[in-house]
Amino acid sequence: MCGATQGGPSLEGVDVANQAVIQGIVLRDGEPVASAYVRLLDRTGEFTAEVPTSATGQFRFFAGPGEWTLRTLAPRAEAVDRAVVAAKGVVADVEIDIAKVAVDA
């Protein structure tokens, strides 16, 4: 783990005070995964949005306040679900390690 280091993309130019940001990074064995997809599911499990990770494995959502689930899909890995709470004016930064449930190739 990299302690307090925040894994999400730069917040420069983002109006954080008026958004409920959920962001982070997808890792496999400590390396960023650029070809992953992160889905945002609402409190009932319903799909709300999805983004591909950036070249540096990062992603960001502008959610509403409340409880959400991040579901991460990547080649040669099983889907990983992570619960996260969003609040206006707060950036929820999440590190997702897909290696922990990787399927043996």
Added chain:
Amino acid sequence: MARSDVLVSAEWAEANLDTPGVVFVEVDEDTDAYDGGHLAGAVKLDWRADLQDPVKRDFVDAQQFSKLLSDRGIGNDDTVILYGGNNNWFAAYAYWYLTYYGHENLRLLDGGRKKWELDSRELTTEVPSREATTYTAKEPNDDVRAFRDEVVEAIGTKNLIDVRSPDEYAGRLLAPAHLPQEAAQIGGHIPTAGNVPWSKAANDDGTFKSDEELKELYAEAGLDDAKDTIAYCRIGERSSHTWFVLHEVLGHQNVKNYDGSWSEYGSLRGVPVALGDERGEA
């Protein structure tokens, strides 16, 4: 129409990348996605720069559209295979758009870019050079496109389907959650519209669900086959996905996409709006 007439699998696509008369076209919300890697031989359409009028809020006209496809080396007789990210949202939008201008041989790549990537299939950054054609667009087909007055009149009389996420439908979010929360002036939905999020029609890997699952989905939502249907979302791309399911996969007649969608409706003065999770009254 049947599923096999409008969808191709990743396996089929991989085997037909070089087939004459077949043109792969990538259309993404992220208009840079193509530049980072695409299917070998695929050309790119930019949904914003290529498909929207540069001045007014509308499509390019038939003449501009003809020039666009000519420049891309797409002929009237070519089979166009559309694919893209975000579960084919914008590829479905382009499919609907090409239908509007009368292109006949169209397919979507089932699962789009996401399934292709999750399958670890090959992508290239090499941009193909295709010889220009003399494409001729047909007259716009308004049978597939709804405008705002028709939508207001449809309240309480036609099937209205809001395909956005439940939080957008209820007015708790104004845009999809991967975009900053701005756009329409207010939140909510068109009264009487049912909420069938587009995502319910797709599997996690972006492929479309089976015909049986899709029929059950819209039956449960109370879609009345005997009535005309108008689908909408925020800017008309996710509702193209639903239009594709209803019109092209399930073969429903009289299905229109309201491309003005909530970004237009939620900014109109004087029209009725419903808030919250209930449909609201006509």
